[in-house]
Amino acid sequence: MPGLAAPALDARFLEPAGFQWGTYTNSRGQALRWGHLPKAGATQSCVIVGGFGEFIEKYFETIADFAARGFSVWCLDWYGQGASARPQEDPTRPLARDFGADADDLARFTESLVAPARRLLVAHSMGGAIGLLSLSRHPKVFDAAVLSAPMLGLLLGGLPRWLVAVIVGTAMALGKADAFASGAGRWTADPALCPARSHVSNDDHRCLVQRGWYSAHPVLQVDGATFGWLKASLEIMERLQEPALLAKVTLPVLIGSAGRDVLVSPRQHVATAALLPAAELVKFPDAKHELFMECDAVRKPWLAAIDTFIARRFPK
Numbered sequence: 001m002p003g004l005a006a007p008a009l010d011a012r013f014l015e016p017a018g019f020q021w022g023t024y025t026n027s028r029g030q031a032l033r034w035g036h037l038p039k040a041g042a043t044q045s046c047v048i049v050g051g052f053g054e055f056i057e058k059y060f061e062t063i064a065d066f067a068a069r070g071f072s073v074w075c076l077d078w079y080g081q082g083a084s085a086r087p088q089e090d091p092t093r094p095l096a097r098d099f100g101a102d103a104d105d106l107a108r109f110t111e112s113l114v115a116p117a118r119r120l121l122v123a124h125s126m127g128g129a130i131g132l133l134s135l136s137r138h139p140k141v142f143d144a145a146v147l148s149a150p151m152l153g154l155l156l157g158g159l160p161r162w163l164v165a166v167i168v169g170t171a172m173a174l175g176k177a178d179a180f181a182s183g184a185g186r187w188t189a190d191p192a193l194c195p196a197r198s199h200v201s202n203d204d205h206r207c208l209v210q211r212g213w214y215s216a217h218p219v220l221q222v223d224g225a226t227f228g229w230l231k232a233s234l235e236i237m238e239r240l241q242e243p244a245l246l247a248k249v250t251l252p253v254l255i256g257s258a259g260r261d262v263l264v265s266p267r268q269h270v271a272t273a274a275l276l277p278a279a280e281l282v283k284f285p286d287a288k289h290e291l292f293m294e295c296d297a298v299r300k301p302w303l304a305a306i307d308t309f310i311a312r313r314f315p316k
Contacts, residue, residue, distance in 0.1 A: 004057065004083075007216035013209050015057070016064045024076070024113065026105045030085040034109065035075040037063050042072040043316055044118040047110055047142075049075070051125025051151065052094070053187075053222035055082030057213050061206075062292045065303060066122070070316065074114050078102055078127070081222055092187065092221045095178060096228030099236040100137075102130045107138035120314055121145040124292065125264060126233070128152070132240055132272075136248040144252040144314045146306055148291045149261055152240055153268030154233065157183070168231050177228035184224025189215050195295075199262050200288050203295040241268075246275040252313035253278060256302055258294075259285035280309060 003021055006014045016037055023031040035056040046066050048059055056075045063073050077084040079102065080094060087095060110119060121142045123131035128150025135145060156164050171179065189211055190197065194204070201207035214221050225233075239245060253276055257269040266283070273281040282305045284291065287298040294302070 004213075004217050004220075007212040009209060009212050010205060012061045012064070013205075013212075015060055016067070019060075019063075024109045026079070026101075026108065028101065030079050032079060032084040032105060032109065033077040033082055034113065035063075036113075037067050037073040039067050039070065039072045042070055042117075044070065044120065044314070045072045045074060045114045046120040046122050047074045047076065047106070047114060048122045049078070049106065049124070049127035049131060050081075051127050052225070053081060054124070054127075054210070055213065055220045057082075057220070058210055059292065062122075069307070069310070071120070072115065074110075076106065076109055078130070079105070082220060090178075092218075092223050093178065094222055094224075094226055094229045096226070096232040097236075099130055099133060099232060103134035103137055106130060106134045107141045110141050118143045118314065118316075120310070122148075123150065124148040125289065126151045129233075129236055129240060132246075132249065132253075133236065135251065135253075136245050139248060139250065142251060144254075144309075146254045146256070146309065148256045148302075149258050149264055149289050150255060150269065150272075151233065151237065151264050152272050153237055153265030155262055155265055164230075165234065168227055168234065171227040172231055177231070178226055180223070181225045181227050181230050184226070187214065187221050187223050198288065200290040201293045201295070202286070202288055202298065203293065206290075206293040206295070206299075209293065237268075240272070243275050246272065247277060250277045252309070253280070254306065254309040254313075255279060255281045256291045256305065257281060257283050258287035258289055258291060259283060260287060261289045263289045278313075 020036045119142045128147040195202045198207040257266045273279040291302045
């Protein structure tokens with residue numbers, strides 16, 4: 001499977017030399033796209049998974065960073081995102097996710113393709129929620145995990161949780177599961193996008209990466225959240241607050257939390273870290289949601305925190 005033609009972005013955001021592509025067929029017969037950057041002599045592997053609407057190409061810079069740290073790097077596009085299988089009708093609309101199936105996909109993909117040497121999970125936002133669920137269900141697949149602003153609680157414009165539940169429940173009862181949630185809709189490119197307008201990054205260049213790939217390749221696009229997606233997300237986040245579930249995640253976990261996040265709850269990061277048996281929490285007060293796509297003033301300390309975590313908790 002060849003990679004997609006590159007949009008007009010800096011070289012650091014483009015496909016690294018030697019990158020490989022392929023597909024993994026899950027238990028439901030769906031073809032999920034993977035990417036792989038081999039590292040000669042590597043004794044450790046990492047699997048990188050993104051958040052809502054994300055795709056492998058967005059992480060090329062981060063992939064190269066982990067390869068430079070001695071990792072053989074693997075990536076996976078979730079079902080319904082990137083160039084993985086999607087619903088035939090309205091393929092860019094995000095329907096209700098089966099987060100349990102996603103968690104099993106992550107574990108089985110890793111067991112099938114990633115060498116059984118030491119394995120590190122690197123997951124962002126929605127991928128962090130899926131990853132945490134996968135760690136609880138498949139405790140022997142990974143040896144440690146790095147979660148970037150994991151989706152453990154949504155902020156939802158400041159609305160109280162009970163009111164959101166009522167709104168979503170009413171929409172579902174009216175048969176509006178596939179309708180866009182309030183404020184969401186079809187993806188459109190913001191021609192004036194910049195750090196001041198971005199909800200996820202303070203960086204002049206990284207805040208434009210997703211827009212660049214989406215504009216060049218509509219096949220990668222994902223629209224705004226639907227009520228069905230939101231209902232499934234609220235349910236999985238509630239499950240991920242259960243102490244009994246979190247107690248099963250005994251491996252070392254590093255959680256990065258962004259102080260200026262407007263999408264997921266930093267407070268829930270604190271609460272979850274306190275319940276995980278071997279968690280470390282690092283806070284970045286000036287960061288927006290996407291730590292790996294942030295400005296160097298945030299991203300470099302985030303990578304340094306990962307380096308320290310790896311050296312202490314994931315030695316070669």
